[in-house]
Amino acid sequence: MDALSEPLALSALRFLAFALVAVFGPGAGLQRGLGQPVRVALVIPLGTAAAALWAWLEVAWGLPGLFPVGVVLCSLPLLFRGLGRVEGEDSWRGPAPALLALVALLAVSQYDWNRLTADGRFQLDPLVPFDAAFHAGLTLELAAGYPPQVPGVSGLPLGYHLGPDLVRYAAWRWAGVHPFDSQTRFDVTLWGVALILALRAAMRALGGGPRAVALAGFVPLLGDISWVFAGDPQAHWWTDLLRGNLLVSVAHANPLVPALGLALGTLSLVAVAAPGAATLALAAACALATPFFKVFLGAQLAAGLAFAALFARGPARRALLVPAFAAAIGTLGLATGTGGETVAVVLAPLDLVHVTRSQLGMAPASGLGLAAFALAWIVLSLGLRVFGLGPAWAALCRGEATARALAPMALGGWPLGLLIRVAAPEVLGGQSVINDAAYFVEQSGPLLWLFALLGLERALGERLSRPIVLATLAALTMPATLQFVVKKRTADVEALPAAMVELTRALERASAPGDVVLQRPAGRYPPAPVILIGRRVTYERFTPYLTQFAPRPVLEARHAEVHRFFRTRDPAEAERITRALGARFVALHGSDRLRFEPPPGWRVLHDAPGARLYRID
Numbered sequence: 001m002d003a004l005s006e007p008l009a010l011s012a013l014r015f016l017a018f019a020l021v022a023v024f025g026p027g028a029g030l031q032r033g034l035g036q037p038v039r040v041a042l043v044i045p046l047g048t049a050a051a052a053l054w055a056w057l058e059v060a061w062g063l064p065g066l067f068p069v070g071v072v073l074c075s076l077p078l079l080f081r082g083l084g085r086v087e088g089e090d091s092w093r094g095p096a097p098a099l100l101a102l103v104a105l106l107a108v109s110q111y112d113w114n115r116l117t118a119d120g121r122f123q124l125d126p127l128v129p130f131d132a133a134f135h136a137g138l139t140l141e142l143a144a145g146y147p148p149q150v151p152g153v154s155g156l157p158l159g160y161h162l163g164p165d166l167v168r169y170a171a172w173r174w175a176g177v178h179p180f181d182s183q184t185r186f187d188v189t190l191w192g193v194a195l196i197l198a199l200r201a202a203m204r205a206l207g208g209g210p211r212a213v214a215l216a217g218f219v220p221l222l223g224d225i226s227w228v229f230a231g232d233p234q235a236h237w238w239t240d241l242l243r244g245n246l247l248v249s250v251a252h253a254n255p256l257v258p259a260l261g262l263a264l265g266t267l268s269l270v271a272v273a274a275p276g277a278a279t280l281a282l283a284a285a286c287a288l289a290t291p292f293f294k295v296f297l298g299a300q301l302a303a304g305l306a307f308a309a310l311f312a313r314g315p316a317r318r319a320l321l322v323p324a325f326a327a328a329i330g331t332l333g334l335a336t337g338t339g340g341e342t343v344a345v346v347l348a349p350l351d352l353v354h355v356t357r358s359q360l361g362m363a364p365a366s367g368l369g370l371a372a373f374a375l376a377w378i379v380l381s382l383g384l385r386v387f388g389l390g391p392a393w394a395a396l397c398r399g400e401a402t403a404r405a406l407a408p409m410a411l412g413g414w415p416l417g418l419l420i421r422v423a424a425p426e427v428l429g430g431q432s433v434i435n436d437a438a439y440f441v442e443q444s445g446p447l448l449w450l451f452a453l454l455g456l457e458r459a460l461g462e463r464l465s466r467p468i469v470l471a472t473l474a475a476l477t478m479p480a481t482l483q484f485v486v487k488k489r490t491a492d493v494e495a496l497p498a499a500m501v502e503l504t505r506a507l508e509r510a511s512a513p514g515d516v517v518l519q520r521p522a523g524r525y526p527p528a529p530v531i532l533i534g535r536r537v538t539y540e541r542f543t544p545y546l547t548q549f550a551p552r553p554v555l556e557a558r559h560a561e562v563h564r565f566f567r568t569r570d571p572a573e574a575e576r577i578t579r580a581l582g583a584r585f586v587a588l589h590g591s592d593r594l595r596f597e598p599p600p601g602w603r604v605l606h607d608a609p610g611a612r613l614y615r616i617d
Contacts, residue, residue: 001501001508001532003178005116008185011177015186018175022067023047023167023190026074030285032084033077034278040088041201041268042282044194045261048167049289050074055166055173059146067170088201095196098217102192102250105221105481109488110188110251114180120498122532125184126491127237128252130543132183133526135165135253139179140534142169144514150549151530152540153558154516154582158549159338163293164255180531187253195220195250195257195446198264203450205271205402206395211464212457215473219449220250223480224383230479234361237487238480241356242381243417243438244445247484256443259294262286263301263409266323270305271402275319287323291330296422296439298334300409302327308405316401342548343436348421351435353377378414384476385445387459388452395451410451413444424547428555431544499610500528500589506606506613507585508533518583520566520592521559529587538562538581566592571599578616586614 003011027047028038054070057063089095113125114132125132137151138158142165150156164187171177177186196217203216223245229235239245249256269275269283287305291298305324309317334340353374357365365373379386392410395403422436457464464470507517507529514536517529521541529535539558546555565577574596578586586602588594590610598614606613 001178001505003176004122004180004532008111011181012186014175015171015177015182018171018177019186019190021075022051022071022170022174025078026050026071028083029075029077031282032081033074034281036278036282037085037087038083039201039265039268040086041194041197041261042265042286044190045198045258045265045286045289046282048191048194048258049163049262049285049292051170052163052166052289052292055142055170056162059142059166059169062146067174088197088204094214095200095217097214098196099193101218101221102196103189105485106185106188106192106251109485111185114184116501117495120501121495122501122528123493123495124526125252126494127248127488129494129526130545131254132180132252133531134543135168135183136179136532137527137530137534138162138165139168139172139182140513140530141536142166143173143534144536149536150546152527152537152543153546153550153555154536154538156550156554157338159334159341160549161255161292161295161334163289164253164258183253188251191253191257191261192220192250194261198261198268199446199450201268202264202402202406203453205268206406206450206454207400207403208450208454209457212453215453215464216450219446219453220246221481222384222449222477223247224385225380225476227479227483228380229360230483232360234359236359238483241359242377243352243356243441244381244383244385244414245480246442246446247481249442251484255293256297256439259290259297260443260446262290262293263297266290266301266305266327267402267406270308270319270323270405271400275315280319280322283319283323284326288326288330290327291334294439294443295331295334296436297443298327298331300412300440300443302331303412304405304407304409307408308401311404312401320401320405342424342551343422344425345420345422347419348435348437350374350418351421352417352438352441355435355438374418378418381414381441382448384473385448385452387455388448388450391455391458392448392451406447406450410444410447413440413442413448417441424545424552426552427545427547428541428552431547434545434548496525496528497590497610499608500525501532502608503587503589503606503611503613504528504532507535507587510605510613510615511535511585515585516581516583517585517587518562518565518578518581519587519589521562522589535585538583567595569595571596575599584616586616588612588614 027043031038054067058066115123117123141148148158150158168179168182171182199216199219200213203213223239224242226238226241239247266283266286272279290301302324305320309320392407396407417437417440420437423433513534516536518538521539523541526542527537527540539562568574601617602614605615
């Protein structure tokens, strides 16, 4: 846990060294090993996928030390063949304005969160603290063994796309970079850079000119017309109201961001004239890796490539079908595995519209009232992307291979997201259903932006680069982004109490990864042992989507067992519960207390106001 209190500059140097060796090296080396030029936009996505693969092999096979061996093997071609020809960016001056804008936004809105403060508290990010906590816990869980268990519910195996968490595990294992540092400060920057480069490469593949390519790099920062709700006090986060914006995922290192880099890299590769076996191998590798970072995008990529293959002939069809098959295999493998058993896909027309009304505190609507609001929702959600509908439809009907594959991915997100619900079939009491079909809308958003910018370039020509046009575009697309920054800078700080953090330090000294702690489930704070030091807890109530990973009856039974422990006055029953749950430690926070006399063999390891820790010998 000391990694979270070291100077940020030192953590940044650790991560930079890790990225250079474990991401950039394999990302460039694999391309050179196949006799290909180094495509700049592919280096980070391909290197990230390779790092995740070797990290998975290391933990799944139980072979400590396999990760660095795999990284060296992937990077060796650079030693024998050199960097060779580099394609994609003539210089860094092209993407530099977009990159600087992204880093500036992250610096003022994101880098300060999920960090230990001077007074010993742990400061949580105010927007989606449960998601950041879940992924930090999952990363540390990978260090405890494989398969990982559900963070916060010991003993239950987890089915999930693990790509980004495996890379964070490797950074933690081999560079000492804590998962919170990775996802809050470093992953967001690395994957943001990759996304900007991938969007620029995709725009080139679509035939966009210099102005459209330059603007494509700013797509992650562009928003919709949700600012029309500015006067509503319930509109807390504008950029998250209408689902089509990418900003929240970029700022919070959502797996969708590296997945987009892989998907766009796949589409850029199929745009290569007369692609050979090596190019197809790279395209298939990127396509196969995509669902392991975001399964929803893997499904859309497979469908888009298969659609384009229907209209291709000969080698061009093969160039599309090979990565389509790879993406489909990866997606089906995840959807039919453990992760798909606790998630249901059902028809739920306009569910996302109902969610927005609920967020705004509006009464439920039906009939003409709902239809009118849904129409407004779609128009506002699309925003200036409405200019991309025509070019995307034209590409769907008569475009080149890349455009024809990209068009259904760009156009299909809103219909899919508004038609179905992807969620756990049931939730725990007091929790709301989270419809993950929103990801279809969100991942289509940046793709439709590409067609919108392409259409604007063709319509406006030289005028697209004039200050008055750019100022108008910014005025219509940036208010939600600016509100996001202001909201993050002025948000109330929620932090784990210093006493809880200090107890966790004592637990770290006395335990090992994988040890189980029994503590009272708290809805206000994430479980500190899970997110800070990688120890398991018997049950927690902070994560609002646990039923995505375990059936409701199982979770309720576990909750009842833990509740019984804190209510019993019988030491024998308490010992039976701890044995049944495999708990080696008992942690008491705040006003928590035991109603029984601790049995012989229960040793107090830490005793301070508001915090007591027992070890069960």
